[in-house]
Each structure stands twice: as structure tokens, then as C-alpha cells.
Amino acid sequence: MSATPVLAANSVSMVFGGLTALSNVSLRLQEGQILGLIGPNGAGKTTFFNCLTGLYSPTTGNVQLRGQVLPTDPAAVTVAGVARTFQNIRLFPSMTSLENVMVGRHSRMKQGPLASLFHGPAYLKGERDARDRSRELLEFVGLGTVHDELARNLPYGDQRRLEIARALATDPKVLLLDEPTAGMNPQETEATRQLIFAIRETGVAVVVIEHDTKFIFSLCDHVSVLVQGQLLVEGTPDVVRADPRVIEAYLGKPPDEVEAEVRQYAEEAAHGGPESTQVMQPIRDQDGHEGGNR
Amino acid sequence: MATLLQQLINGLVLGGLIALIALGYTMVYGIIQLINFAHGEVFMVGGFASLATYSYVLPESWRDHGHWPIALPLMALGGAVVAVVLAVAMERLAYRPLRNAPRLAPLITALGVSVILKEAVRLWYPGATAPVPFPRAFVDEQFRFQLGEGTVTIGATAILMIVVSILGAIILQTYITRSRMGRAMRATAQDPDTARLMGVNPNRTIVLTFTIGGALAGLAGVLYGIHITNVDTEVGFLYGIFAFTAAVLGGVGSIKGAVIGGFAIGLIKTLSGQYLPGGTQYDLVWIFVLLIVVLVFRPQGLFGEPERVRA
Numbered sequence: 123m124s125a126t127p128v129l130a131a132n133s134v135s136m137v138f139g140g141l142t143a144l145s146n147v148s149l150r151l152q153e154g155q156i157l158g159l160i161g162p163n164g165a166g167k168t169t170f171f172n173c174l175t176g177l178y179s180p181t182t183g184n185v186q187l188r189g190q191v192l193p194t195d196p197a198a199v200t201v202a203g204v205a206r207t208f209q210n211i212r213l214f215p216s217m218t219s220l221e222n223v224m225v226g227r228h229s230r231m232k233q234g235p236l237a238s239l240f241h242g243p244a245y246l247k248g249e250r251d252a253r254d255r256s257r258e259l260l261e262f263v264g265l266g267t268v269h270d271e272l273a274r275n276l277p278y279g280d281q282r283r284l285e286i287a288r289a290l291a292t293d294p295k296v297l298l299l300d301e302p303t304a305g306m307n308p309q310e311t312e313a314t315r316q317l318i319f320a321i322r323e324t325g326v327a328v329v330v331i332e333h334d335t336k337f338i339f340s341l342c343d344h345v346s347v348l349v350q351g352q353l354l355v356e357g358t359p360d361v362v363r364a365d366p367r368v369i370e371a372y373l374g375k376p377p378d379e380v381e382a383e384v385r386q387y388a389e390e391a392a393h394g395g396p397e398s399t400q401v402m403q404p405i406r407d408q409d410g411h412e413g414g415n416r
Numbered sequence: 417m418a419t420l421l422q423q424l425i426n427g428l429v430l431g432g433l434i435a436l437i438a439l440g441y442t443m444v445y446g447i448i449q450l451i452n453f454a455h456g457e458v459f460m461v462g463g464f465a466s467l468a469t470y471s472y473v474l475p476e477s478w479r480d481h482g483h484w485p486i487a488l489p490l491m492a493l494g495g496a497v498v499a500v501v502l503a504v505a506m507e508r509l510a511y512r513p514l515r516n517a518p519r520l521a522p523l524i525t526a527l528g529v530s531v532i533l534k535e536a537v538r539l540w541y542p543g544a545t546a547p548v549p550f551p552r553a554f555v556d557e558q559f560r561f562q563l564g565e566g567t568v569t570i571g572a573t574a575i576l577m578i579v580v581s582i583l584g585a586i587i588l589q590t591y592i593t594r595s596r597m598g599r600a601m602r603a604t605a606q607d608p609d610t611a612r613l614m615g616v617n618p619n620r621t622i623v624l625t626f627t628i629g630g631a632l633a634g635l636a637g638v639l640y641g642i643h644i645t646n647v648d649t650e651v652g653f654l655y656g657i658f659a660f661t662a663a664v665l666g667g668v669g670s671i672k673g674a675v676i677g678g679f680a681i682g683l684i685k686t687l688s689g690q691y692l693p694g695g696t697q698y699d700l701v702w703i704f705v706l707l708i709v710v711l712v713f714r715p716q717g718l719f720g721e722p723e724r725v726r727a
Contacts, residue, residue: 175613177609177613196609196612196613197612197613197615197616197617197618199613200613200614200615201615205613206613208610212607212609212610213610214602214603214606214607214610214611215606216602216606216721217599217602217603217606221599221602224599225599225600225603225611225614225616226614226615227596228596228599228600228603228614228615228616229614229615229616230615231596233595233596233597234597235597235624235627238591238595238596238597238598239587239591239595245595248596249594249595249596252596288614292614292615
């Protein structure tokens with residue numbers, strides 16, 4: 123932890139009227155790290171992403187990228203090197219896949235309004251470079267065959283991958299993924315996991331919000347748990363999944379019977395058993411016991 | 417036969433003019449969902465500004481007809497520059513402060529701006545209480561050809577109008593679809609917040625939209641002047657309504673729609689005036705009947721996209 127973290131949130135608080143959505147949340151993302159941010163619904167995960175990307179201006183605290191305080195203007199944050207995807211997909215629906223990614227190249231291109239009108243050699247080269255790079259990225263996320271399809275016509279999983287390609291097109295140092303596997307089947311989820319590893323290989327540090335804790339624990343180097351706007355626990359996946367407070371935060375105060383099962387799973391998890399990653403879904407995973415309501 | 421061809425030509429000339437103005441309506445609506453009712457006045461001011469360039473800026477010796485190859489481009493430049501400055505100032509002073517206000521506020525503001533501009537020109541431009549003669553700053557040629565019994569006439573200014581409007585639309589379409597700033601404009605139109613998160617500066621994009629719309633309207637003002645040979649403070653409102661109708665007919669937000677809508681209205685106006693009962697007294701009625709019919713069956717207009725609920 124000696125090096126300057128690539129992304130650092132310092133005691134970020136966010137208050138909306140009387141509601142404290144985030145209170146003193148700090149986070150350190152090291153170069154080459156994949157950090158998972160988990161927490162129950164309404165814990166403030168997306169609010170935290172909005173603070174990191176300049177959509178919200180934190181009530182107190184700040185965000186630093188490689189030691190530089192980030193502005194609270196989304197366009198400037200993108201230029202500085204933080205890119206994101208969205209929980210509810212926000213592609214440009216009436217543009218093609220390739221065009222969506224090329225919009226991501228916007229801040230790395232130089233052609234002004236007039237250069238765009240008079241197609242000089244520098245302009246044409248810039249357009250060509252942007253198109254080549256965008257095609258590469260589509261290839262990279264596995265969408266090599268759908269350049270000219272309108273974004274709104276793509277299958278759901280492809281839309282999520284297109285969002286990742288578009289975010290990568292901004293040449294980020296840090297990529298923030300907001301529930302990248304929501305609504306995906308197991309095969310797609312696994313493909314996304316491999317994709318995130320591949321992104322890390324290119325030198326981009328990644329922060330992932332997910333509900334699927336199995337996914338998070340098998341992906342991340344470091345996990346932070348956010349509950350009711352506060353950082354509850356952080357550490358390596360092994361530390362976090364064994365922490366009883368995490369289990370309680372996820373499941374509420376369980377009835378004795380369920381609690382015993384949960385503890386048992388947590389113990390197994392701590393010992394790294396084969397079922398270890400399922401600790402957060404013990405109730406459903408028990409054969410025949412669907413939460414005791416049948 | 418000759419009459420039909422003549423009216424088709426007249427319709428295309430009128431349609432080209434309407435299309436040039438409609439492009440500004442449709443682009444501004446596409447990007448900030450504002451029906452900029454003052455856009456027609458930008459066209460009118462463009463006409464007066466090019467006239468002022470001729471009367472007050474050009475040296476005396478360039479004002480004779482033989483010097484039109486110098487005079488016309490300078491007049492077009494003067495008209496376009498003033499129109500752009502006006503459009504951008506309008507955005508900066510009147511619309512930007514209301515960007516997050518309920519939609520009705522900027523709409524009423526646009527109506528107010530429209531009245532202010534019209535009255536300002538009427539009061540302060542010398543002689544503008546009545547139509548002001550416009551110089552004939554283009555070749556006077558009238559091409560006539562015999563067709564059966566009748567003669568068809570097409571003036572050089574009419575050809576210029578059609579050519580400029582089609583060329584303008586093609587260049588604009590290319591710009592929007594194939595360039596960095598064009599993509600930024602479309603992205604901002606579809607989802608301004610996400611566009612910002614991709615590094616697109618929304619204010620610059622919106623200013624660019626007003627600039628392009630203003631330039632086209634200014635150009636339309638000059639073309640109107642040399643074709644009709646006068647300018648009048650009333651034309652802003654009248655052609656503003658035509659252009660607005662064209663934009664709605666074609667589908668607000670669609671470039672192609674504005675152009676086709678413009679030509680459709682031009683043709684309906686001239687053809688209905690010639691062939692339908694009631695003649696030219698009823699031509700406006702037919703235009704709006706068509707508009708209503710189209711909107712009943714296709715509320716988004718001919719080429720518009722159905723309105724989506726934003727996330």
C-alpha cells in the first residue's frame with residue numbers, strides 16, 4: 123500500500139436534503155487491481171459511483187486520480203481517465219455499435235467543428251484512427267461481428283459488453299462497472315469475468331459493483347462492503363466473506379435455524395471449500411429449502 | 417402540362433427555402449427539445465443583415481449589378497454571421513438559464529424573443545415598417561422553354577435556391593453522421609448525461625447546433641431576398657410557421673424529415689393553389705389538413721422516432 127493509489131476516495135459523504143446517502147466512505151484502488159463493491163440494495167453503491175465520476179459533487183471529501191483531485195464535471199473526469207458503465211444500460215440507442223464506441227473516442231480526438239466540415243488529411247486520419255481503434259475494442263469485448271447494428275437492436279448481454287467497449291474507448295486508467303452481469307446467464311457471466319481479467323491485463327484498474335457475490339469473490343483482489351452508506355468491511359475476498367457482519371447485513375437478522383446454516387456455510391467458506399463462494403445465497407442453494415416458505 | 421411543371425418548380429423553390437429554415441428547428445429540437453419559435457426571426461434578420469451589408473458595408477463601386485460575384489458572397493457572409501451571432505446569443509442569454517426549467521418556460525421565452533426581434537428590426541432598421549427593396553445581386557437570367565401551348569419559366573435565383581438547399585442538407589447530413597462533432601451532437605440528443613460521461617461537453621455541442629441552424633437560416637434570408645427582391649419583417653413569422661410545420665411533418669429531430677417536409681409543404685402550397693377549389697386562398701388550409709392527417713396516423717412525423725421515455 124505504499125504506492126500512490128490510482129484512484130482514492132477520501133472520506134466521501136453525500137447528503138441529499140436530510141438523507142445521508144454516503145457517510146465518510148474511503149477507498150483505495152491500486153494499479154492493476156480489481157476491486158469489488160458489494161452491499162444490499164440502497165446501500166449507496168451507485169451514488170458512490172456518481173461521486174467518483176463527477177455526476178454528483180460530494181458534500182464532503184474528494185476523489186483523487188493518481189494524486190490529483192478530480193473535478194466534479196463528468197466530461198472532465200472522463201478526460202482525466204475515469205470511465206464507467208451503467209446499472210440500467212445507457213447506450214445511444216439510435217446509433218450503431220461502432221458509432222457508440224466512437225463517441226467514447228470523442229475526448230481523445232481533436233477535430234473541431236470546422237475541421238469536421240472541411241475534410242482535410244489530418245481530419246480524415248483522425249476519423250480513420252478512431253474507427254480502427256473502435257473496431258479493435260469491439261473485437262476485444264467479443265462484438266466483432268455487429269459493427270453496424272443499432273445499439274437498441276442488440277441482445278441484452280451484447281449491450282452490456284458494448285457499454286464496456288464504449289467506456290474503454292475513452293482510454294481510462296480506471297474503469298467503473300455498475301452491475302456488469304445483471305440479467306446474464308452463467309455462460310455470459312463467466313465470459314464477462316474473463317473480459318474483466320483481460321481488461322486488467324491492459325493496465326486498467328477496475329471497480330465492480332455487483333449483487334452476485336459469488337462473481338465478486340471469484341473476480342476481485344479486494345472487496346469493500348457498503349451498508350447504509352457506510353463502509354462496513356473491506357479486505358481480501360476471504361476476509362470479507364468470512365465476516366459475520368457481512369452475512370448479517372445481507373440477510374438481516376436470520377431466524378435461528380437459518381442462522382445456523384449460514385454460520386456453517388461461512389465456516390466452510392473460510393476453509394476454502396468447493397462451495398465456498400456461495401456463502402451469500404445459502405438459503406436458495408439448500409436442496410428443498412427455499413427460505414422455508416413452501 | 418406547362419402549368420403543372422411551372423407549379424412543381426415554384427413548389428421546389430419555396431420548399432427549398434422552407435427546408436433550410438426547418439433544419440434549424442429540427443436540430444435544436446433534437447438536442448434540447450425546445451421548439452425555438454424565434455428561429456423564423458433569425459431567418460428574417462439574416463435577410464436584413466445581408467441587405468445592410470450591401471447598403472452600409474460594401475463600397476459604392478461594388479453595388480452595381482456587374483459586381484455581384486463579389487457582392488453576393490459578402491452579403492451571404494454578412495447575413496450568416498449576424499444570424500449565427502444572434503442564434504448563439506439567444507441560446508446563451510435566453511435558453512441556457514432555462515435549461516432545467518419546465519419545458520413551457522423556454523417555449524414562452526422563445527415566443528417572447530420572436531416578438532422582440534421582429535419589433536426591433538421594424539423600429540430600428542431604416543424603412544422597415546414596409547417591405548424594403550432588396551438588390552438584385554445575382555444573374556437576372558430567366559430561363560424559358562416552350563412546353564406544348566405554354567411556357568415554363570425558371571429564374572436563376574430559383575435554381576440557386578434549390579441547389580443551395582439540397583447541397584446544404586447533404587453537407588449537414590454528412591456532418592452529423594460522419595464527423596466527431598456530429599456524433600457528439602447525436603449522442604447529446606439521445607442522452608445528454610451519458611454523452612457528458614463520455615467526455616462530450618454539452619454546452620459546446622448545443623452552441624454548435626445553434627450556430628449551424630443560424631447559419632442556414634441566415635443563408636435562407638439572403639436567398640429569399642435576391643429571389644423575392646424585397647425583405648419584410650413579417651416574413652420571419654410566416655416562414656417560421658411553414659418551417660416548423662415542415663419539421664413536425666417530417667419528424668422533429670430528423671434531418672431527412674425536415675428536408676422532405678419542407679419540399680412537401682412547398683409543393684402542396686403551389687399545387688393546391690393551382691388545382692384545388694378555392695385556389696391560393698385555401699393553400700394554407702391544405703397544408704395544415706395534411707399535417708393533422710399525418711400526425712393522427714404517425715404522431716412522430718414521417719421520419720421521426722417514437723418518443724422514448726428517458727431512463
